[in-house]
Amino acid sequence: MIGEGIQSTNQRKHSYVQDRVEVGFFTDPSVCIGCKACEVACKEWNQVPDDGFTWSGNSYDNTGHLGASTWRHVMFLEQDRQKGNQVTGPMGLASNQQPAISNPQSDDPFRWVFLSDVCKHCEEAGCLEACPTGSIVRTEVGSVLVQNDVCNGCGYCVVSCPFGVIDRRPEPLHDAGGAFKCTFCYDRQKSGLVPACAKVCPTESIVFGRLDDLRARGAARVQQLQENGYHDAQLYDPTETSVRGIHAFFLILGEPEAYGLPPKPQIPTIYLKSAWTSALATAIASIIATLAAFAFFS
């Protein structure tokens, strides 16, 4: 894992696009150091415009959320929970209060969690289904790609993404009006290169590789963390909902809600059946009412 150096899947050349292998990202907050190299690499490689320099006051996070011009976003969570077997003590150091070195369940726990968020590249993608122009497509490696030159900016993908990832880029930014999100560095992948964010990640908190390998690696990492006192470590990969799993999945500590991740994301097409049934019933009722109006009230 860490320390694999040039042997790591993050640094090796590959031929996944040519071989049509499903690939993914596994993002692990337990080794993330919050350096934001992934954000910078993403912006630089993809030439994504800046979307304002604001100071949020929310820990070290001044990026806020994913959007049309933010395709990687490092979250900074401050939680009053214990991190693994870490030792925490009371904030004061009065002589009569010994720091609780021997007591892992101290009364003043705190943890700072960093997680680099990204487009999930859903197995069943809401944006892809919603797109009326065919601009959003599935690539050979299983990722979801917006073809910028086809998108006419209707905005329907924006409300169809259960994760709130894709957005329409506002004026006056470069290429405004179209919908944008992470491309999984498809251009790099075609040339056998690793996505920019994974390439630069110094601790391999972001791992790029074959999806099946990553899933096995994620499960092993959860088990390892559990054994080391991270009792709330779990994988975030909603395979049991209509989204049917995500290609960029995460290890999270605690509940998904704290990361702004939906606990049970659904692809909106599951609502089509009941909505269309209602629409057709209304259509028929309106025709009957109109015919009745002219038949009986003329």
Next chain:
Amino acid sequence: MTPDSPSEKRLEELRDQAWKDGVVPGKGVDVAGGPIPRKPGYYGQPVVKPPVWTWQVPLYFFFGGMAGMSAVIASGAIIFHHVDPSLATNVGVARAAMWLAAIAGAVLSPILLIMDLGRPHLFLNMLRVFKHRSAMSMGAWILSAFGACVVPGLIALELHAHQIFPGTLDQILRVAAAIFIFGSAIFGTLLATYTGVLIGATAIPAWFLHRTLLPIHFGTAGLGSAAALLELLGHRIPALNFLGFYAAGVETALLIWLSVDKHGIADRAIHEHSSGWLIRIGEFLNGPLALVLRFFSFVPFAALSFLIGSLVSRVGWILVGKVSGSDPESVFAAERHASTVFSFEDAK
């Protein structure tokens, strides 16, 4: 100032407390909230993205619904004109309804839709593909088909009404007008109702929780506003009055449904905020108020009330989407308390 004066004592106290507790709560110093964030989700950030749509979209919902159902009224009028040719007024209604359908559906609607696009010059890309699982794609095709029926239908009807061509050609025009008008009625009902599917099948909690109600509301409001505008244009016939009663009655029932079928935090955008007020004002104007006014034969006021109400509630529903989509707790609540467990099979 001596070291044991009360003010100095107070500072000593604060120092002691800070040393002992690590924190000194006090007036104007709010330490209870930080550094641990207390906002829902991740610093209160939206979980799904609110719609980017602006004023053109509710206006399109309004005019598209009116245009679509106007073609239905035109069809009803010409069907019963053929049954009983003495009903000359029906021809007038049919012509006015087709003009309304064409202006609102084939001119205003496309303009509004194209204006709302982020890249209006690429609007033709809407017709690149046909995707039955995308309500936006279906809508683009429905609007195109409606336009392709309503314009020739209107032209044929007008040529026939003015008896421009003699004999056989006029008979052909009559048949062509009927076919195109019936065609525009079929696509018109879909044009008026699909908009409910469009916003009902999204990730916005307050929308998808009411996906059954929305097409009924949009379709019926379309029918009622078409009848109302025709009445205001001077076509005060009993058939349109009946449709006015029908639409206001259904809208009243929907207002009751909406106030009974509550989902708590998950759809609070409908019951709270300015978005909730818009929904309630809109539904009151095109529901109970229009019904009562019509009952007491204040037909023009009832028609006006219905028109304003259905426009206000369309604006309200878009605003509901913006409020609900920006509310992380609504998303969590809708997903946690989902009464139905969907499997992938439902998505097909």
